[in-house]
Amino acid sequence: MRYLSTRGHAPVRSFSDVLLAGLADDGGLYMPESWPQFSADEWRAMRGLPYPELAARVIAPFAEGSISYETLLELCRDAYARFDHAAIVPLVQVEDGLFVQELFHGPTLAFKDMAMQLLGRLFDHVLTERDERVTIVGATSGDTGSAAIEACRGRDRLTVVILHPEGRTSEVQRRQMTTVLDANIANIAVEGTFDDCQDLVKAMFADAPFRTEMRLSAVNSINWARIAAQIPYYVYSALALGAPDREVSFAVPTGNFGNVLAAWAARQMGLPIRRLCVGSNRNDILTRFLNANDMSTREVAPSLSPSMDIQVSSNFERLLFELLNRDAAACERLMTGFRATGKMDVPDEVWSSARELFSGLALDDQATETEIQRLHRESLYLADPHSAIGVAAGRKYREAGCPTVAMATAHPAKFPDAMRAAIGVIPALPPALADLYEREERYRVVPNRLDVVEDAVRIGALHNAR
Numbered sequence: 001m002r003y004l005s006t007r008g009h010a011p012v013r014s015f016s017d018v019l020l021a022g023l024a025d026d027g028g029l030y031m032p033e034s035w036p037q038f039s040a041d042e043w044r045a046m047r048g049l050p051y052p053e054l055a056a057r058v059i060a061p062f063a064e065g066s067i068s069y070e071t072l073l074e075l076c077r078d079a080y081a082r083f084d085h086a087a088i089v090p091l092v093q094v095e096d097g098l099f100v101q102e103l104f105h106g107p108t109l110a111f112k113d114m115a116m117q118l119l120g121r122l123f124d125h126v127l128t129e130r131d132e133r134v135t136i137v138g139a140t141s142g143d144t145g146s147a148a149i150e151a152c153r154g155r156d157r158l159t160v161v162i163l164h165p166e167g168r169t170s171e172v173q174r175r176q177m178t179t180v181l182d183a184n185i186a187n188i189a190v191e192g193t194f195d196d197c198q199d200l201v202k203a204m205f206a207d208a209p210f211r212t213e214m215r216l217s218a219v220n221s222i223n224w225a226r227i228a229a230q231i232p233y234y235v236y237s238a239l240a241l242g243a244p245d246r247e248v249s250f251a252v253p254t255g256n257f258g259n260v261l262a263a264w265a266a267r268q269m270g271l272p273i274r275r276l277c278v279g280s281n282r283n284d285i286l287t288r289f290l291n292a293n294d295m296s297t298r299e300v301a302p303s304l305s306p307s308m309d310i311q312v313s314s315n316f317e318r319l320l321f322e323l324l325n326r327d328a329a330a331c332e333r334l335m336t337g338f339r340a341t342g343k344m345d346v347p348d349e350v351w352s353s354a355r356e357l358f359s360g361l362a363l364d365d366q367a368t369e370t371e372i373q374r375l376h377r378e379s380l381y382l383a384d385p386h387s388a389i390g391v392a393a394g395r396k397y398r399e400a401g402c403p404t405v406a407m408a409t410a411h412p413a414k415f416p417d418a419m420r421a422a423i424g425v426i427p428a429l430p431p432a433l434a435d436l437y438e439r440e441e442r443y444r445v446v447p448n449r450l451d452v453v454e455d456a457v458r459i460g461a462l463h464n465a466r
């Protein structure tokens, strides 16, 4: 499979090249040249497969020409061996027609492990083949960072530098990152928001001499491999609930638009998905877009679901590109205008086609708490604030006869304060993290300035080289 940029100026590249490049040279995001298709019989043949095998089958066409199916299968088996649930991505029914798919059984207790455990291994595989090293820079609002660190720690071909917004993650999330003291890991707390961190990452990529000097790579969902590795769990639950012989809808708590974009990609591949329901917190740009074609940024406000405190959802560009019939020039115009003004004038026909598939619901903190209480009371289900937002979106938009699956994206133990406030219960951290609060932390706080952050990345890489 070959990949092209949503902005149209970068060279077409292979899967392995895209994995290592992360962001395209022209600032765009890579997209597959075409969508792999599975027939109804091929979907049916995947029903009941162990998750690693299903994942390898679904991802294989995206990696074609770069990584063989056999290698992919081996990497998937290894990646998901560390999950603490035999089903890897279990489905739990919470109401008639409404299910939760738990994506938090990996080592860092969030859905990011689903892709990141595989990505760490893919990086190692490709870099060993090429005898190369890279410096990964990532931005996190709380979960991507620890998942990337956990997947890449101790791998000597990788240096990982993660930027998080100072004081805007939960303490558990911060400690999961900053207590990892391996030489190839560095943590930077930026005085700003997640959007500032994401902008800094993109600015480092746009600084061509720095990008080349450091051999930069990305693990955020700007990297296509992240999206590809998030598609299989949609396939898994859809098949379990009757696809391809029955339609299924998904509800996804959304920030950077990567997770729901993976569901959309599954639909592009022929999986019968009826509706995609997007849940937001008070940082509700996506819901405002879907409801009123209002794609304008506002100040980021802290919420009970800090991982979704995001205004600029980077993967929206991929959907836009597709809905513009892959007109890269139009996509670039809209994205550049958005960057300059904080507002995107999405053409009405693009908005209408987005609404044919996507629905949005925003919950403020009070409504999120109410949803956590309701799930606890009526379904004996403990949902973290992010997952609760997804379930609420699923309930609002579900249709009779079409099962709806809400993505549970984080373990409630990651957000003890929110859980205690909502239901008076602090879920226990798993044994591997039981001493998290006693571990030594290491990170530096820096202002939101590109030159300072670039220096900190250089220092992180130097530290690893020693």
Ligand SMILES: Cc1ncc(COP(=O)(O)O)c(C=O)c1O
Binding pocket: 110, 111, 141, 142, 143, 144, 221, 253, 254, 255, 256, 257, 258, 259, 260, 307, 308, 386, 387, 409, 410
């Ligand atoms: C727990 C949790 N839920 C939901 C989201 C939103 O996912 P996405 O950014 O892929 O839309 C995130 C962060 O991305 C997260 O960490």
Ligand SMILES: N[C@@H](CCOP(=O)(O)O)C(=O)O
Binding pocket: 139, 140, 141, 142, 143, 144, 145, 219, 220, 221, 222, 255, 256, 258, 259, 307, 308
């Ligand atoms: N919520 C995310 C934000 C980054 O998202 P990504 O999917 O683009 O890596 C986080 O937890 O860091």
